[in-house]
Amino acid sequence: MNFENTETVKSILSQPQQIVIIPHKNPDGDAMGSCLGLYGFLKGIGQKANVIAPNDYPKFLKWLPENDCVVNFEKENREALELLEEATVIFTLDFNDFSRTGQMEPILEAKEADFIMIDHHQQPNDYARVTYSDVSMSSTCEMVYNFIVALGGNDKITKEIATCLYTGIMTDTGSFKFRSTSSTTHRVVADLIDRGAENMKIHQQVYDTNSPSRLHLLGVALSNMTILSDYRTAYITLSQEELDKHNFKKGDTEGFVNYGLTLEGVNFAVIFIENKDEGIIKISFRSVGDFSVNEFARKHFNGGGHDNAAGGRSEQSMEQTLEHFISILETYKNVLNP
Numbered sequence: 001m002n003f004e005n006t007e008t009v010k011s012i013l014s015q016p017q018q019i020v021i022i023p024h025k026n027p028d029g030d031a032m033g034s035c036l037g038l039y040g041f042l043k044g045i046g047q048k049a050n051v052i053a054p055n056d057y058p059k060f061l062k063w064l065p066e067n068d069c070v071v072n073f074e075k076e077n078r079e080a081l082e083l084l085e086e087a088t089v090i091f092t093l094d095f096n097d098f099s100r101t102g103q104m105e106p107i108l109e110a111k112e113a114d115f116i117m118i119d120h121h122q123q124p125n126d127y128a129r130v131t132y133s134d135v136s137m138s139s140t141c142e143m144v145y146n147f148i149v150a151l152g153g154n155d156k157i158t159k160e161i162a163t164c165l166y167t168g169i170m171t172d173t174g175s176f177k178f179r180s181t182s183s184t185t186h187r188v189v190a191d192l193i194d195r196g197a198e199n200m201k202i203h204q205q206v207y208d209t210n211s212p213s214r215l216h217l218l219g220v221a222l223s224n225m226t227i228l229s230d231y232r233t234a235y236i237t238l239s240q241e242e243l244d245k246h247n248f249k250k251g252d253t254e255g256f257v258n259y260g261l262t263l264e265g266v267n268f269a270v271i272f273i274e275n276k277d278e279g280i281i282k283i284s285f286r287s288v289g290d291f292s293v294n295e296f297a298r299k300h301f302n303g304g305g306h307d308n309a310a311g312g313r314s315e316q317s318m319e320q321t322l323e324h325f326i327s328i329l330e331t332y333k334n335v336l337n338p
């Protein structure tokens with residue numbers, strides 16, 4: 001974080017504030033880890049803070065320290081609205097545009113408070129008084145670590161904070177293997193372990209708590225996979241019926257898209273997941289190399305994200321969505337076949 005931002009944050013936090021911390025909708029490990037890690041830090045320096053999640057998140061994140069303090073905007077709407085009303089400072093973590101908070105968007109648009117953005121996605125919006133945005137970062141959790149260090153708070157990183165931050169770095173880097181994982185990331189992770197993060201336990205709690213039905217759903221996803229070798233692309237579909245049949249719970253499809261990239265020669269992997277409630281097909285894109293799925297998702301599927309991991313949506317049927325998707329691949333044939 002640069003000098004100017006650090007000084008502004010120091011001056012904001014030198015006064016008692018009513019702080020609200022918000023992750024993006026459908027929060028993942030990085031979003032929840034960064035919010036709860038920052039929450040622990042702010043409480044530790046005597047500030048009043050609350051975390052409001054736009055909606056629910058997977059069970060494999062609900063063991064995180066301080067998880068019980070999270071207010072769910074969808075389910076505990078009145079409490080969330082009151083907290084937002086009173087807020088003087090709002091941290092927005094792991095996203096950079098109010099639209100990523102779903103139903104909370106109009107409230108945040110209208111709200112007057114000091115917004116502080118900490119985020120590593122491309123093309124940040126300009127709503128914040130302090131914008132700490134760095135697309136080269138592995139995760140928002142690594143940035144929250146930097147944020148705490150910039151404020152001179154190294155000694156305030158407790159075991160609980162370290163656990164939250166470790167979790168988000170681990171999930172956002174695909175367990176420390178994505179391109180954004182730098183030697184600095186490893187140094188940060190090492191420090192978090194020194195401060196009490198139990199790495200093996202965290203891995204188990206996130207990755208080894210599958211239900212049998214989730215693994216069966218993975219089986220369905222893998223057998224639904226189509227490989228388009230001309231485009232070095234592999235895509236998976238999951239219909240609402242298939243999800244229902246396997247007792248689908250939030251988070252169950254997390255990571256499925258990555259299997260496409262484990263195929264030799266495949267540079268682009270996609271999963272299309274039907275959501276009848278919302279009337280959409282939710283799409284996840286992953287790539288290796290120079291094909292930017294962020295640009296692809298922005299241009300064609302009303303989404304965005306990072307160069308190698310992005311998401312989007314379609315309001316057409318699964319069939320029409322696939323037809324559209326396949327028809328535009330031709331334009332990218334050369335980038336996909338470097």
Ligand code: 5GP
Pocket residue numbers: 024100283284285302303304305306309310311312313
């Ligand atoms: P996932 O595919 O795991 O849901 O998301 C991959 C990355 O893309 C994450 O960084 C996530 O924040 C971002 N992302 C997912 N869906 C959307 C979307 O609909 N819009 C935008 N702008 N980003 C998204």
Ligand code: MN
Pocket residue numbers: 030031094120139140172
């Ligand atoms: Mn992230």
